[in-house]
Amino acid sequence: MKRKDRSDRWQVARQKLYIENPLISIIIPGKNEGKHIFKLVKSLAEQTYQHFELIVVDDGSDDQTPLIGKNLEKRGLIDMFIRNEIRGGKASAANTALAFAKGKYIVHLDADCSFDRDAIENVVVPFYLDEKTGAVGGNVKVRNYGESLCARLQAIEYLKTVSVGRIITSYLGIYKIVSGAFGAFKPDILKAIGGWDIGPGLDGDITVKIRKSGYKIHFEPTAVCLTNAPAKFKVLTKQRLRWDKSIIRFRVRKHRDVYFPHANFKWLNFIALFENVFYNVVLDITWIIYTIDVVLNYWSLMGFIIPMNFVLYISVSYIQMLSVYLFSERRKEELKLWNVLPLMSIYTGLYLRTVRTVAYVKEFFFKQSYDDPWNPVKSSSKAKQYGL
Amino acid sequence: MLQVLKHNQAKQYIESQGLKFLVLSSVAEYEAALLKEVDAVILGDMEQRDTAQLLKEVRRSRDKQLYLKPIFSVMKNDPSNSEGFDGFTDLISNKGIAEKARKILAKIDEVNSKVVPHDFERQTLFKQMAFMYTRDQLLGPITDRYSKIGYAFPFIESLLTDGASLTLINILKLGLDQGLMTTKLVDKIHTCNECQGNYLNFREVCPKCSSVDIVAKDLVHHFKCAHVDVIDKFQNGDELTCPKCDSKLRHIGIDYDKPSTMYSCNDCHHQFQDSDMQAFCIDCGKEEDTANLLESEINTYALSERGEHLVINGWENEQDNQHIEHLSLELFRIMLGLEIQRSKASSRSVFVKFDIHQSVVSPLGKEGREQFQREILGIVKSYVAATDLLSTKNAQEYFILLNDNTLEEAQEKCQIIEHNLTKLIADNLTTKEDLVLGSLQQVTSDLKVEHLT
Structure with missing residues (x-):
């Protein structure tokens, strides 16, 4: 209806x-x-x-x-x-x-x-x-x-x-x-x-x-x-470093006003950015803490935790893909992707997470997005000078 | 030493080293018969217009003893010698002109003008070559503000009507094409493709509406906020202020730069970066893209060995064979009329007409249309018999009277010509419309010439 x-x-x-x-x-x-x-x-x-x-x-x-x-x-x-x-x-x-x-x-x-x-x-x-x-x-x-x-x-x-x-x-x-x-x-x-x-x-x-x-x-x-x-991981890494740095630069730094009460405060804006920062930055940090914790304190359980995690991730991947399948208008073509689904947990869980973490550190502590050759120096230097 | 012979009835003769010179002081004194009696002519101090007229009278004669006559001038105010005098004299002591005249006269005797071409273009070319041969000189262009092409060519110019500069170039090109002359490139000129004038005004115009009312404005890029717009939007009195972030733009290269320029049209408001360059012909008023202007080469010409041979031995008959024979429309109409009358008894003639699509012809300038017409006639000629008659009304319409052909035979010929013309034209164009349309009719007594052509 x-x-x-x-x-x-x-x-x-x-x-x-x-x-x-x-x-x-x-x-x-x-x-x-x-x-x-x-x-x-x-x-x-x-x-x-x-x-x-x-x-x-x-x-x-x-x-x-x-x-x-x-x-x-x-x-x-x-x-x-x-x-x-x-x-x-x-x-x-x-x-x-x-x-x-x-x-x-x-x-x-x-x-x-x-x-x-x-x-x-x-x-x-x-x-x-x-x-x-x-x-x-x-x-x-x-x-x-x-x-x-x-x-x-x-x-x-x-x-x-x-x-x-x-x-x-x-x-x-x-x-x-x-x-x-x-x-x-x-x-x-x-x-x-x-x-x-x-x-x-x-x-x-x-x-x-x-x-x-x-x-x-x-x-x-x-x-x-x-x-x-990008067809190669090297190119993809560069692209993602650039994208992930922008989360810190814009969502954490430039638009931080959305997190604080003011005349134009809007909950939806707050949630939109908070969800983004929370899932990408906060959970990223907690995952690192969790991993260190497991390695230091639960080493003997690693043989159980890692396979279990993989099974869970892969299962979730299939469930997600099923929902994609229901929404998609290109179902037949996208069926060809199903055979690499088991690798998604490594791709998102390890590869992308690592790239993301590196990007966050580089941007948060060194503001490296302003040195990105994607923009000419004359513009980047001004943006850095004025914190834009 | 020059010796004054006579000075009666306003005519003056001078003799020097056995040669007789006629001194002319005005156009009124000119008589062809008088010129024949003398070895050379000296033009007195007269108006340039009169000089030009006198020279025309002399050079346009068909008699080589007249048109090649050595002509000297007492005027020295024309350093360019654009009239093509053989020399200058002060009428007192200049034996040089007599020696020069003698050499020229000796060479004139060598010129064979008995076998002359029939058409005007070749006649003119022959005269020019004979002039070069007898003077043992090159034909070089002289810059001339009043010439349609900006250059004057002595001698040959006096054989043509005023303003026929491009005809002149084409005649000389004919000499080059037939190996009678060699050239050295001096310049390239661009002329109107309608009237061949070179008094052109070049101007930048809007590519959309061709208006000249366009203005160029710089684009400004403010580094700090990445704002870009035309400079007007930044202008705040004498200062530049960013309309986006309100910062003052103090220093080019540090705060801002000007990455490019935009034009805007005040008539159609189109905005663009590359204006079109257009040529406006002052003479005929035609506006045209510079790419469509006629480009012609201005050369210095020299006689080739073959050219000299031709001057001495006369125009060879085979030269004429290359020329495509076709009838003038007037003559064709008469012949067609006669054929219609004859058909009352019996006739095996077919009238064929070919129409070339207007879209093929209309973009060509006057010169281009003439060239196109010549080429089409040449092609059609190669498909018809020597006894058939061929004519053309303009670049679009061509007529053939196929003699002694049945309708089927004529149809077959017509299809071949139509197919080949279409193929030829279509190869040079992107359009695939009906480019050539052939139609034919058996010649019968009920046909009317005026309806057919």
């Missing part, structure tokens, strides 16, 4: 979208992304919703990107190609696009993504379901899961945490990260909060800023986007 009600409301919202037929500004900021742009344009040409403008911002690329971008603009496949000769970082590139976007909604994409035919339509419809919605996150899935074990494990992780995890947090009103790979925003809200701030982790940061402005954040599982995940 509830599902039918939602389906009816969705249809009404979709009709409203098509009646109004608003211009949507699709913005793609990035560096050295020229090789992906043509494929992306082709992918967008297949969309069911076609009233959009495409703005590509080239953030000081040193490859063929300017040539490709200008050519596509000349051929009318891109509406606006903005070449910044001097690199300014992802946030400045996104803000450049924001300054010239004319659409009623802004859809932020990564250039190496491709989209289901109804993805753009589906990521915008939620704005018509609830006018208090300030941003909508798309459902990012791994395209290259067949490439390596590393990519396959991430595919499962994305399904569990990114897809199902976000459906639940969105339902509970505590969804806190609109993926930079695929997300939709209202431009007036973005402009009111000053657009994106210096990253890394700017997608999580802007979501919190929108939440703090009093708007709802919605996750839309039917707005599906496929992306390439």
